[in-house]
Amino acid sequence: MTEFDDVLTITDGIAELTDGWVIGEAVNGGVLMSLATHAAADALRAADSHTDAVAFSTTFLAAAQPGPATVETQILRTGRSFSTAEVTVSQDDKVRLRHTATFSDLDANSEPVHLQETPPELPDPEQCAPAARGGFAEKIRLLDRVDIRIDPATVGWAVGQPANDGEMRAWIRFKDGREPDVASLPFFLDALPPVTFTFGALGWAPTIAFSGHIRSRPAPGWLRMRITTRNVIGGLFEEDAVIWDSRDRVVAQSRQLAGVRMPSAPVPADAAASASVPESV
Amino acid sequence: MTEFDDVLTITDGIAELTDGWVIGEAVNGGVLMSLATHAAADALRAADSHTDAVAFSTTFLAAAQPGPATVETQILRTGRSFSTAEVTVSQDDKVRLRHTATFSDLDANSEPVHLQETPPELPDPEQCAPAARGGFAEKIRLLDRVDIRIDPATVGWAVGQPANDGEMRAWIRFKDGREPDVASLPFFLDALPPVTFTFGALGWAPTIAFSGHIRSRPAPGWLRMRITTRNVIGGLFEEDAVIWDSRDRVVAQSRQLAGVRMPSAPVPADAAASASVPESV
Numbered sequence: 001m002t003e004f005d006d007v008l009t010i011t012d013g014i015a016e017l018t019d020g021w022v023i024g025e026a027v028n029g030g031v032l033m034s035l036a037t038h039a040a041a042d043a044l045r046a047a048d049s050h051t052d053a054v055a056f057s058t059t060f061l062a063a064a065q066p067g068p069a070t071v072e073t074q075i076l077r078t079g080r081s082f083s084t085a086e087v088t089v090s091q092d093d094k095v096r097l098r099h100t101a102t103f104s105d106l107d108a109n110s111e112p113v114h115l116q117e118t119p120p121e122l123p124d125p126e127q128c129a130p131a132a133r134g135g136f137a138e139k140i141r142l143l144d145r146v147d148i149r150i151d152p153a154t155v156g157w158a159v160g161q162p163a164n165d166g167e168m169r170a171w172i173r174f175k176d177g178r179e180p181d182v183a184s185l186p187f188f189l190d191a192l193p194p195v196t197f198t199f200g201a202l203g204w205a206p207t208i209a210f211s212g213h214i215r216s217r218p219a220p221g222w223l224r225m226r227i228t229t230r231n232v233i234g235g236l237f238e239e240d241a242v243i244w245d246s247r248d249r250v251v252a253q254s255r256q257l258a259g260v261r262m263p264s265a266p267v268p269a270d271a272a273a274s275a276s277v278p279e280s281v
Numbered sequence: 282m283t284e285f286d287d288v289l290t291i292t293d294g295i296a297e298l299t300d301g302w303v304i305g306e307a308v309n310g311g312v313l314m315s316l317a318t319h320a321a322a323d324a325l326r327a328a329d330s331h332t333d334a335v336a337f338s339t340t341f342l343a344a345a346q347p348g349p350a351t352v353e354t355q356i357l358r359t360g361r362s363f364s365t366a367e368v369t370v371s372q373d374d375k376v377r378l379r380h381t382a383t384f385s386d387l388d389a390n391s392e393p394v395h396l397q398e399t400p401p402e403l404p405d406p407e408q409c410a411p412a413a414r415g416g417f418a419e420k421i422r423l424l425d426r427v428d429i430r431i432d433p434a435t436v437g438w439a440v441g442q443p444a445n446d447g448e449m450r451a452w453i454r455f456k457d458g459r460e461p462d463v464a465s466l467p468f469f470l471d472a473l474p475p476v477t478f479t480f481g482a483l484g485w486a487p488t489i490a491f492s493g494h495i496r497s498r499p500a501p502g503w504l505r506m507r508i509t510t511r512n513v514i515g516g517l518f519e520e521d522a523v524i525w526d527s528r529d530r531v532v533a534q535s536r537q538l539a540g541v542r543m544p545s546a547p548v549p550a551d552a553a554a555s556a557s558v559p560e561s562v
């Protein structure tokens with residue numbers, strides 16, 4: 001059992017949210033999305049139905065804390081092509097998130113490829129900036145478990161020279177060598193620093209609503225991600241993520257609406273042109 | 282009362298889905314998303330909470346038919362900044378859709394604008410191709426109620442010369458002069474023909490999961506939309522939509538996962554270069 005599989009384990013309807021996946025004072029939302037999707041798959045497996053998630057949506061109602069959580073599952077439909085279940089994660093009788101996931105057969109739904117986004121050109125992982133604990137990231141224990149290498153061209157924010165362009169690109173994988181799979185993709189979709197870091201807004205960006213699609217089973221090896229935002233309005237922004245696997249296949253995509261406290265005086269975009277590249281973030 | 286407000290009316294938990302909003306044999310999903318959001322807003326208004334939708338997600342479980350539908354609402358949270366309700370729409374004891382919507386105060390959440398997508402350049406509505414009933418669109422009664430003017434540059438599919446580029450741009454408004462508002466935006470987000478029409482796939486594209494964000498209150502007048510897809514894989518595609526109002530403000534955005542039956546031999550992209558422009562679609 002890897003640490004990630006460990007946190008997905010549900011016994012008698014209870015998951016143990018270990019403190020290894022916290023960001024600040026809350027359990028990472030991506031871990032919770034993978035947990036809820038996993039619970040839905042278990043329920044559908046018991047009903048002899050589909051077990052490959054193809055779409056999910058999560059509404060975050062309150063932050064989850066390390067400790068036990070109650071996971072309740074309700075099957076909404078078992079169909080020929082698609083099946084759907086809803087999952088509620090609660091702590092202390094307070095609902096933390098509501099999650100709806102639709103399942104199908106990914107082998108049937110990932111071929112043929114008619115159109116697909118091209119993965120970004122990234123320097124080798126060794127040439128990228130590892131996201132590591134320390135400094136303002138000291139409380140992000142998640143960074144001990146996931147290996148994130150950010151494209152130096154998108155990491156000016158870490159040295160006070162934000163690009164102000166709303167785009168970050170990175171390599172990502174588990175540190176312990178666990179290979180990516182369908183169950184881990186909801187987690188990876190929300191594992192990078194918020195894209196609003198590229199505007200110098202280096203605070204927590206609480207997710208309000210998140211929706212993800214799984215488009216193909218990931219091959220072993222590093223994943224590549226690109227996250228973007230195009231609309232930062234009234235303290236809210238959308239973050240779009242795309243993940244490619246080592247075969248250059250799009251394996252997952254997502255969109256979330258999240259909150260941000262923007263710096264009052266944005267750094268002009270051209271100020272980033274001379275940004276030096278940090279050795280780590 | 283306009284026809285649109287009429288279809289949103291819920292009396293004793295029952296909505297009457299009139300046959301004016303059907304596409305083929307099913308009631309349009311966008312109407313159902315506006316109906317469900319409206320029901321959630323009503324429940325939160327009765328609880329003295331927020332009533333401006335900022336995010337919603339809908340899972341379509343079975344097609345809805347014209348006739349009465351049961352609309353059940355459950356408040357999941359009433360908070361200081363955000364409140365959330367879940368809505369279930371059923372017919373004949375069968376769940377047709379599950380919908381979760383989060384509400385806030387849009388006046389507080391639509392200013393200031395830090396970053397925003399620029400609206401597409403479109404010819405005047407009079408120079409665009411009106412989507413009208415007739416031909417293959419005969420069963421789309423929705424087109425009697427909504428005025429859609431498609432950019433001629435994105436409508437080659439209507440004359441057998443699909444651009445194969447996954448992008449459509451259009452003006453849109455209600456035919457009866459009802460102005461756009463927050464309640465109608467979920468409907469407009471899904472009102473254009475599927476973006477897969479641009480690949481010559483002129484069939485129904487059933488939505489599996491849909492998520493939308495309302496970013497600002499729309500000003501009166503025509504709305505502009507752009508819909509795109511970048512990944513058509515294994516019979517599934519995502520469709521992203523953005524809506525701008527007459528002030529050039531982004532007022533709503535969405536992403537859905539839907540199914541498509543692609544033509545077996547795609548028309549080469551350059552075949553569209555000489556496409557003639559139809560007078561109507």
